[in-house]
Amino acid sequence: MLSLYETKLSSRLLLGSARYPSPAVLAESVRRSGTEVVTVSLRREMAGGKAGGAFFEMIRSLGVRILPNTAGCHTVEEAVLTARMAREVFRTNWVKLEVIGRHDNLQPDVFELVEAARTLCEEGFAVFPYTTDDLVVAEKLLDAGCEVLMPWCAPIGSAAGPRSLSALTAMRAAFPGVPLIVDAGIGRPSHATMVMEFGYDAVLLNTAVAGAGDPPAMAEAFSRATMAGRQAFEAGMLEPREMAVASTPIVGKGVFA
Amino acid sequence: MRLLVKGAGVAGLTAALELVRRGFAVEVAERRRTVGLGASHYAGGMLAPYCEREAAEEAVLTLGIDAARWWEEALPGEVVRNGTLVVASGRDLPELNRFAARTRGYRRVSAEEIAALEPALAGRFQHGLFFAEEAHLDPRRALNGLYEMLTARGVAFHLGSVGQPQEGLFSAVLDCTGPAAIATLPGLRGVRGEMLYLETPDVRLSRPVRLLHPRHPVYIVPRRDHRFMIGATMIETEDEGPISARSLMELLNAAYAVHPAFGEARVVETGTGVRPAFADNLPRVVERPDGLAIAGMYRHGFLLAPATARQAADRLEQRLLPAGKELNHASAHQRGTAGLQELDARRSSP
Numbered sequence: 001m002l003s004l005y006e007t008k009l010s011s012r013l014l015l016g017s018a019r020y021p022s023p024a025v026l027a028e029s030v031r032r033s034g035t036e037v038v039t040v041s042l043r044r045e046m047a048g049g050k051a052g053g054a055f056f057e058m059i060r061s062l063g064v065r066i067l068p069n070t071a072g073c074h075t076v077e078e079a080v081l082t083a084r085m086a087r088e089v090f091r092t093n094w095v096k097l098e099v100i101g102r103h104d105n106l107q108p109d110v111f112e113l114v115e116a117a118r119t120l121c122e123e124g125f126a127v128f129p130y131t132t133d134d135l136v137v138a139e140k141l142l143d144a145g146c147e148v149l150m151p152w153c154a155p156i157g158s159a160a161g162p163r164s165l166s167a168l169t170a171m172r173a174a175f176p177g178v179p180l181i182v183d184a185g186i187g188r189p190s191h192a193t194m195v196m197e198f199g200y201d202a203v204l205l206n207t208a209v210a211g212a213g214d215p216p217a218m219a220e221a222f223s224r225a226t227m228a229g230r231q232a233f234e235a236g237m238l239e240p241r242e243m244a245v246a247s248t249p250i251v252g253k254g255v256f257a
Numbered sequence: 258m259r260l261l262v263k264g265a266g267v268a269g270l271t272a273a274l275e276l277v278r279r280g281f282a283v284e285v286a287e288r289r290r291t292v293g294l295g296a297s298h299y300a301g302g303m304l305a306p307y308c309e310r311e312a313a314e315e316a317v318l319t320l321g322i323d324a325a326r327w328w329e330e331a332l333p334g335e336v337v338r339n340g341t342l343v344v345a346s347g348r349d350l351p352e353l354n355r356f357a358a359r360t361r362g363y364r365r366v367s368a369e370e371i372a373a374l375e376p377a378l379a380g381r382f383q384h385g386l387f388f389a390e391e392a393h394l395d396p397r398r399a400l401n402g403l404y405e406m407l408t409a410r411g412v413a414f415h416l417g418s419v420g421q422p423q424e425g426l427f428s429a430v431l432d433c434t435g436p437a438a439i440a441t442l443p444g445l446r447g448v449r450g451e452m453l454y455l456e457t458p459d460v461r462l463s464r465p466v467r468l469l470h471p472r473h474p475v476y477i478v479p480r481r482d483h484r485f486m487i488g489a490t491m492i493e494t495e496d497e498g499p500i501s502a503r504s505l506m507e508l509l510n511a512a513y514a515v516h517p518a519f520g521e522a523r524v525v526e527t528g529t530g531v532r533p534a535f536a537d538n539l540p541r542v543v544e545r546p547d548g549l550a551i552a553g554m555y556r557h558g559f560l561l562a563p564a565t566a567r568q569a570a571d572r573l574e575q576r577l578l579p580a581g582k583e584l585n586h587a588s589a590h591q592r593g594t595a596g597l598q599e600l601d602a603r604r605s606s607p
Contacts, residue, residue: 021312022538023446054446055493058536157471159351207471213359
C-alpha cells in the first residue's frame with residue numbers, strides 16, 4: 001500500500017483533471033484508471049473569484065480524494081494564496097505546490113518553491129511539491145516539512161518520458177524512505193512502467209490521458225502499466241549483463257545423436 | 258397552433274425558422290433589448306465539424322456536417338465556404354500531428370500551399386492542415402438576418418424585459434434561453450469563454466486560421482471591415498465578468514504569433530460569454546411540462562443549431578399534431594428542402 005501523509009492508497013496512479021474533451025470523458029477516465037487521487041487546478045477555474053460550481057461538484061462526486069494544485073503560480077505569494085483558497089473550496093489540507101519559474105518549459109522555480117513549501121507546511125498543509133530532480137532542492141523541501149516529493153521526468157505536457165535516467169535512479173537511492181511521485185513528462189504507459197521499475201512510488205499525469213484519442217482507454221492502459229512496473233520492482237528484476245546466460249542448463253542435458 | 262420560442266440566440270432563431278417553415282404560428286420572446294446578445298454574440302461562427310471532432314464526440318461531426326448547407330439556404334450569401342487552415346509553429350509540430358490523428362477531412366499542406374491559400378501567412382508556417390469542406394459565417398450578421406426574415410414572415414418578437422407574453426396562452430413553449438436555463442435544467446453547467454476583436458488593414462485572411470499550441474490553442478476568424486475575431490478561452494466557471502489580463506495576453510500572443518501585424522491592430526472589442534453545456538458537451542432537446550428546451554449548445558451553437566432546431570420541430574409536430582395530419586399554412590416550397598425531406602420521410606414510414 002502507498003502511504004501519503006498517513007493516507008493509505010491502493011492505486012499508484014494520480015490523475016489530473018484538465019483539458020479533457022468533456023467532464024463526462026473525465027469522469028469515465030477517472031473511473032477506468034482506478035485512481036484514488038485527482039488533481040484540480042483552482043486558479044483558472046476561479047476567474048473572478050466565483051467558483052466553477054458545477055465542475056467542482058462533478059469532481060467531488062467522483063468519490064476520489066482531491067489534490068488541489070497551484071498551477072500557473074509564479075511567486076510564493078500567489079501559490080500560498082491559491083493553496084489557502086483551495087483549502088476553503090475543497091475542504092482539504094492537501095496541496096500540490098507548483099511555482100513556475102520559466103514560461104516556456106514550465107520548469108519549477110525551486111527557490112520560490114522551497115519558501116512556499118515552508119510557509120504552507122507551517123500552516124498545516126500536506127504539501128506535494130512539484131520539483132526537479134535536484135537532490136539539494138529535494139533535501140531542502142524535506143527540511144521545510146514536505147513528506148512527499150514529486151520530481152518531473154520531462155517538462156509538463158511534453159510527453160517526452162524520462163529524460164535523465166541516472167538522475168531519477170540517484171534520487172530514488174538518495175531518499176529511500178520518502179514517497180517519490182514522478183509528476184510531469186510522462187507520455188506513454190511504458191514511461192510509467194519504467195519509472196515504477198526504478199522504485200518510484202507513484203506517477204501523476206494528465207495530458208497523456210486527456211489528450212489521447214480515447215482518454216478512458218488510455219487511463220486504463222496507464223493503470224495497468226503502473227501496476228506492472230510496481231509489481232516488477234517488488235518481484236526483483238535481473239541486472240543486465242553484457243554476455244548471454246543460457247536459460248537452459250547444459251550440465252545433465254540429454255544428448256540426442 | 259401558436260408556439261412561443263423563449264430566447265433569441267442562435268438556438269431560438271433557428272428553431273423559430275424551422276417551426277415557421279412547418280406552418281406553426283410562432284412568437285419569440287427575448288428579455289434582452291434585441292436578438293443575439295447572449296452567448297451567440299461571442300461566437301466564432303465557424304462551421305467546422307471536422308476540426309471540432311478533435312476534442313468532441315462523433316455526434317458533433319454527424320450533426321454538424323449539414324450546417325453550412327442549412328445556413329446557406331436560410332441566408333443566401335452569408336456563408337463563406339473557404340475551408341479552415343490549421344497551423345502550428347515548428348516546435349509545436351507534435352500538436353499538429355496529434356490534431357491530424359484525431360480528425361479527418363483534411364489534407365496536409367506545405368509552406369508553399371499555405372502561402373497560396375493565405376498569402377499573408379507566406380513563409381510563416383512550414384506545415385499545416387487544410388480542411389477544404391469547412392465554412393464560416395458572421396454570427397451577428399446571421400442572427401440579424403434571421404430576425405429580419407422571421408419578422409417578414411410574420412413572427413412577432415417581444416423584446417426587452419417589459420411586455421413579455423403570457424406563456425399559458427401558447428400550445429407549447431420552446432425554451433432556448435441558453436445559460437439562463439442552467440438554474441432549471443439538471444446537469445447543465447456554464448463554461449466561460451473570452452474573446453476579442455482586432456481591427457487592422459495590414460492582414461488579410463480568407464478563412465478561419467487555427468493556431469495549435471499545447472496550452473493556448475486559438476482561432477482567428479476574418480470578418481468584414483478588416484476585423485478579426487480572436488477566440489476563445491474555455492474556463493469551467495459561470496463567471497461573466499470582464500476578460501482577465503492573462504486571457505487577453507494569451508489571445509494576443511497567439512494572434513501575434515500568427516502574424517506580427519496583429520501587434521499594430523486596434524483592440525476594438527473584448528467580450529465574455531457563458532456557454533451552456535451538459536457533462537458530455539453535446540446539446541439536447543429536453544422534454545418539459547409545457548413544451549421542450551434546446552439546451553447545452555456549448556461551443557457549437559452555429560454548427561449544431563440547425564440539427565437541434567429540426568429535432569425540436571419534429572418533436573413538437575409529433576406532440577401537437579394528430580397522427581397523419583399536418584399544418585398547411587405554409588406551401589411546400591416555403592418550408593425549404595430540409596424540412597420537406599423530413600416530412601416526406603415521415604409520410605412514407607408506416
